[in-house]
Amino acid sequence: MNNLNNKKILLIICGGIAAYKSLEIIRLLKKNGVIIKTILTKNGAEFVTPLSITSLSQSKVYQDLFDLENEAEMDHISLSRWADLILIAPATANTISKLANGNSDDLASTVALASDKNIFIAPAMNVRMWDHISTKENIAKIKTYNYKLIGPEIGDMACGEYGAGKMSEPEKIVNEIKSYFENLKIKNKFKAIVTAGPTHEYIDPIRFITNKSSGKQGYEIAKSLSKKGFDTTLISGPTNLELKDDFNLIKVETAEEMFQATLNSLPADVAIFSAAVGDYKVKEIHKTKIKKQDKLNLDLEKNVDILNYISNHNSLRPKLVIGFAAETNDLEYYANIKLNEKNCDWIIANDVSNKKIGFNSDFNEVSIFYKNSKSEKLNYKPKSEISDKLVEKIINHLN
Numbered sequence: 001m002n003n004l005n006n007k008k009i010l011l012i013i014c015g016g017i018a019a020y021k022s023l024e025i026i027r028l029l030k031k032n033g034v035i036i037k038t039i040l041t042k043n044g045a046e047f048v049t050p051l052s053i054t055s056l057s058q059s060k061v062y063q064d065l066f067d068l069e070n071e072a073e074m075d076h077i078s079l080s081r082w083a084d085l086i087l088i089a090p091a092t093a094n095t096i097s098k099l100a101n102g103n104s105d106d107l108a109s110t111v112a113l114a115s116d117k118n119i120f121i122a123p124a125m126n127v128r129m130w131d132h133i134s135t136k137e138n139i140a141k142i143k144t145y146n147y148k149l150i151g152p153e154i155g156d157m158a159c160g161e162y163g164a165g166k167m168s169e170p171e172k173i174v175n176e177i178k179s180y181f182e183n184l185k186i187k188n189k190f191k192a193i194v195t196a197g198p199t200h201e202y203i204d205p206i207r208f209i210t211n212k213s214s215g216k217q218g219y220e221i222a223k224s225l226s227k228k229g230f231d232t233t234l235i236s237g238p239t240n241l242e243l244k245d246d247f248n249l250i251k252v253e254t255a256e257e258m259f260q261a262t263l264n265s266l267p268a269d270v271a272i273f274s275a276a277v278g279d280y281k282v283k284e285i286h287k288t289k290i291k292k293q294d295k296l297n298l299d300l301e302k303n304v305d306i307l308n309y310i311s312n313h314n315s316l317r318p319k320l321v322i323g324f325a326a327e328t329n330d331l332e333y334y335a336n337i338k339l340n341e342k343n344c345d346w347i348i349a350n351d352v353s354n355k356k357i358g359f360n361s362d363f364n365e366v367s368i369f370y371k372n373s374k375s376e377k378l379n380y381k382p383k384s385e386i387s388d389k390l391v392e393k394i395i396n397h398l399n
């Protein structure tokens with residue numbers, strides 16, 4: 001399925017040697033059925049001509065803010081409203097600086113300022129300009145304004161130097177835009193819940209029973225889901241992990257809190273239970289600190305099995321329920337038992353006795369056991385890549 005067909009993209013071409021690549025961007029977008037309008041800045045026109053742009057885009061090139069004819073036909077506000085998405089490629093250091101400061105002294109910067117659409121920018125500049133602290137600050141600023149960056153890449157530059165600042169290749173730019181529209185479709189469509197990390201089952205106000213789970217794999221899964229456009233809620237036990245991505249994070253401590261948070265986050269299309277939930281809790285938590293001389297007998301009772309509860313209640317059960325099995329031995333045997341007993345669609349199993357993977361490692365190696373088909377293995381790779389692969393499979397399944 002081509003997500004770009006009939007999408008309206010406003011391409012802004014600024015003045016840099018990489019402007020010649022914009023012609024290839026236009027060609028690729030057209031090939032994908034995109035309707036293009038173009039703004040060419042004054043400096044951009046030093047590198048590519050309006051004629052070559054029009055020939056490829058088959059539409060008019062807008063150049064001046066105060067062009068009577070254009071304003072009558074489509075003023076700068078309408079132009080910014082017309083687009084489904086705006087792409088600035090190449091985006092020069094000067095244009096980025098204007099965006100960061102809200103300047104509007106030409107058509108390109110005015111349209112960007114007046115726009116309520118997603119704006120992608122593909123920077124292109126000399127490595128020293130890219131590395132300059134002012135550019136870094138401008139980039140950090142425009143990210144907070146929700147501009148989306150594509151590249152730049154590291155490589156040989158037209159000026160003969162080498163480093164970061166090279167505009168991404170047209171294929172990459174077009175692919176990023178494709179996946180933006182793909183994600184948009186998923187966003188409107190799918191909701192995901194992920195549980196992650198350990199739980200703390202309190203004995204007294206300062207002591208608890210816990211386990212070695214770092215939460216890394218669960219966080220990576222939530223990130224991959226969010227990146228792919230899922231409306232994602234991550235319900236996390238106590239971890240040391242930071243989250244910069246834009247999704248709901250609900251922090252909990254105990255299994256009971258994780259259970260309630262999960263119930264409150266339903267309904268969902270997919271739920272991934274990666275948390276290492278404490279199987280037991282202390283029946284009566286001491287109200288005050290237990291003293292050494294006290295006689296200590298821990299009376300434990302079972303915690304609710306969150307996964308089991310949700311997958312066995314039809315009214316709560318997401319379409320796709322994925323459990324985890326962290327085992328030290330007989331992986332396949334236990335994974336299959338959990339698959340059946342917990343009524344999962346998939347179980348992701350890993351061998352936590354292997355120090356190179358599992359708890360606290362940034363790497364993992366897992367086997368996926370399916371309810372209705374043969375199991376498969378995802379070989380040793382970073383947890384982030386395991387997550388991306390997993391999310392690909394989730395999308396295929398849900399679609």
Ligand code: CTP
Pocket residue numbers: 195255273274275276277278279303304305306307308322323324325326338
């Ligand atoms: N799980 C859960 N709630 C619990 C215990 C486990 O949701 N109270 C989920 C985990 O998030 C995981 C799956 O059940 O997806 C399996 O967890 P695991 O700890 O491997 O299995 P247990 O059922 O606890 O069995 P055992 O400890 O005997 O291996």
